[in-house]
Amino acid sequence: MQKKVVAISIDSFSANYFEPWLKDGKLPVLRSLQKHGAYGPINKPSEHPHDNSWLSFYQGVWPHKSGEWGHQNFDPKTYTYKESPVHKANSFQPFFAMYPDLKVVIFDAPHLLPVKDVNGVQIHGWGLEANQYQPKSEPPERIEEILEHYGPHPLFSSESVRKVASDDKKKIYSTRIPSIYDYEALKQVTEQAILGIKQRTKIILDLIKNEEWDFFFSTIGELHYASHLLWHLNLDHPLHDHMVKKKNEDLLLQVAQAVDEAVGIIIEHLPVDSNLFLFSVSGMRSTYTETNNHLLLPEFLYRWQFGRAALAEGDISSPVSPPSTHFHRHWKDEVWSLRTIHGENDLESPSSQEAKGDPMDWSPANWYRPLWPRMKAFSLPNYSHGMIRINLEEREGEGKVNESEYEQVCDDIEKALLKLTDPRTGKPLVYKILRTQQSKLFEGRSPDADLMVTWNKDITTDSAESSDIGRIGPGPYFRTGGHHQIGLCIAHGPDIKSKSSLPADASILDLTTTIIKMLGKEVPNHMEGKYLF
Known part of the structure; x- marks a missing residue:
């Protein structure tokens, strides 16, 4: 019997703030999973742009092999520069599209549109952290059903979103973030992010319970969004001592605790034999870029x-x-x-x-x-x-x-x-x-x-x-929080050794290979990762 794999990206969660909060007991669900599962860093080469992290995970190869360096495109003849909301993924299919008998549910995969030949449900662009996003699904009606039943993500209200594609068949939207100097606006971001996490949790539970799947993949992107905007309020940054903030009010921690609570709710509804990966393909720190x-x-x-x-x-x-x-x-x-x-x-x-x-x-x-x-x-x-x-x-x-x-x-x-x-x-x-x-x-x-x-x-x-x-x-x-190359992974389940550590050099590609093997599938020859367990 094929075991199920659940991969949930707590997008951009990072050791430099995550580990102190764990140690202090502020994230009890994630602390318990860390103690009883496998834990460690997820790496990528320093020369690789953050923009490529997700494509490397989907394809299982580094960009020097795929030739795809991000979701931006420069035309040297016309000097046109465009940033797309999605990766083209022309060189290699995403791994979950390679196995016709693999039943899949994908919800809010960053920089991705529905992929051909996938056996299952794909819903994209509900609540992603991105300069642009494109709501689309397969079957096509599923994104509209989600929006009708659960509403749009609170962070992407009509005031912060504008349409940037004129073709009605290609609805692409761009978001506006508030000033990181406006404390009241940042408090509103915090409230919207927490509400969005609660809505997202309901959608994930709906999909887990009501769809057939072997592989379930979703992101929790609110911490990513919040880390960009809230970093300077309670963490290291040149603005830290210059911003007025309420005593004992750690806005970023509030978002992280909402994520912790959401993970606790989700794991209660997972099949007992499923292997769970909570991960980020890159981390966060005070931005220097x-x-x-x-x-x-x-x-x-x-x-x-x-x-x-x-x-x-x-x-x-x-x-x-x-x-x-x-x-x-x-x-x-x-x-x-x-x-x-x-x-x-x-x-x-x-x-x-x-x-x-x-x-x-x-x-x-x-x-x-x-x-x-x-x-x-x-x-x-x-x-x-x-x-x-x-x-x-x-x-x-x-x-x-x-x-x-x-x-x-x-x-x-x-x-x-x-x-x-x-x-x-x-x-x-x-x-x-x-x-x-x-x-x-x-x-x-x-x-x-x-x-x-x-x-x-x-x-x-x-x-x-x-x-x-x-x-x-x-x-x-x-923004005051920016990406760095090292992400994290907590793995928990029947095929994962309790109280263990991931190899110090574990990479994004290793995560892809490991998920494929745990699904009982053969890893394609072009992939470059190793099995982590």
């Missing part, structure tokens, strides 16, 4: 190219001011208010991009896009790494760098980048720079960037400076 990638790096390249400032022009001769907390509008509006006359003339405004339905209008990196054909190098918006594209002749539509100049341009950018420091500490902002076209790590299937910048993880900053480009900032922070 988002301001760098979406503001500092594109502005650096603008100044390096044109010798003038477009955004957040600071005075390098004066001491840097303390972090301000007076940013209560949306991040894009606060950053756009820091434009210079050159920024006014050269950049495409967020309001102009919003009018076009561009879901990336919130990112300053996207505002420089009209300039890309004129620049030697430009920054592609990204969440985990700085992604620099060289505007190469014959490859790009209006390339400005000859092939013979390519290495020298890369050298010049690297030298200038390595001079960037945090104005408050004087420490370097860049940890390392990888040339993707040369690196053996990518096996010839590299991402769109020519230079991949890994930032100094010890520096969370709102500004940057060097003798070459002056000072950028200070500016507002967008």
Whole structure:
């Protein structure tokens, strides 16, 4: 008899806050599962963007093998940059679609649409943490039934959601997050997240009880959403001591405790012989990448190219001011208010991009896009790494760098980048720079960037400076919690050794392989993971 496997992603839960809460008895259900099951980190290579974590889990291979580096797409001929709500998954099918006799229920799988040839129910886009989401299901009526019976997710109210696809057959929505400086708005986020967890739990129980399945997969994404916005209130961040907060009010913990309660309710209704995986494909920490990638790096390249400032022009001769907390509008509006006359003339405004339905209008990196054909190098918006594209002749539509100049341009950018420091500490902002076209790590299937910048993880900053480009900032922070490479897994069930630890090098791919084997299926030859037990 085939045993059942339940995989529930507590999306982005992370050891740096999870383990202290467990130790203090604040998450009793998860603590009990940890003590009586297997527990440990889930890893991925440092060069792999967070955007690829889910696709690696679905496909069981790293992106250098699939050639799929995320759900963003850059067209070098037209300089069009698009972020899709979903992965294309062209190279390999998701693992749960490979076995015709495997009965499957999938609910809210991140960055995924219903997959062909799946034997079961797939419901996507009810309550995902993502810049964009696309409600869709197979059978098609199931998402409408969920919305009619349980309503939309409370975090995605009409005030925070806009449609960004004009075709009614392709309903894609984009969300607006509140300012991380607005404490009352953050309290509302907390309440909405907790209510969403309760609604999600009811949907999961409905599917568990009323559908036939061998493999059940769902996410609990509210902690992911909350971690991005609430991190600075009770955890390490430069804004921590500057924000007014209520005594003994830990908003992020409140969301985590709602997740803990939800897990307790769900496991009471699971078949006794099922193996349970609670996991995250990446963790969270104080973000050291988002301001760098979406503001500092594109502005650096603008100044390096044109010798003038477009955004957040600071005075390098004066001491840097303390972090301000007076940013209560949306991040894009606060950053756009820091434009210079050159920024006014050269950049495409967020309001102009919003009018076009561009879901990336919130990112300053996207505002420089009209300039890309004129620049030697430009920054592609990204969440985990700085992604620099060289505007190469014959490859790009209006390339400005000859092939013979390519290495020298890369050298010049690297030298200038390595001079960037945090104005408050004087420490370097860049940890390392990888040339993707040369690196053996990518096996010839590299991402769109020519230079991949890994930032100094010890520096969370709102500004940057060097003798070459002056000072950028200070500016507002967008979000205060950001992704890092290490996730977690708690496994519990009849085929999992009690009170055991996962291997220290356990990876996302190992999780995929282990689930397949526990389902009694043969692991495809192209997959790269190992069995964890």
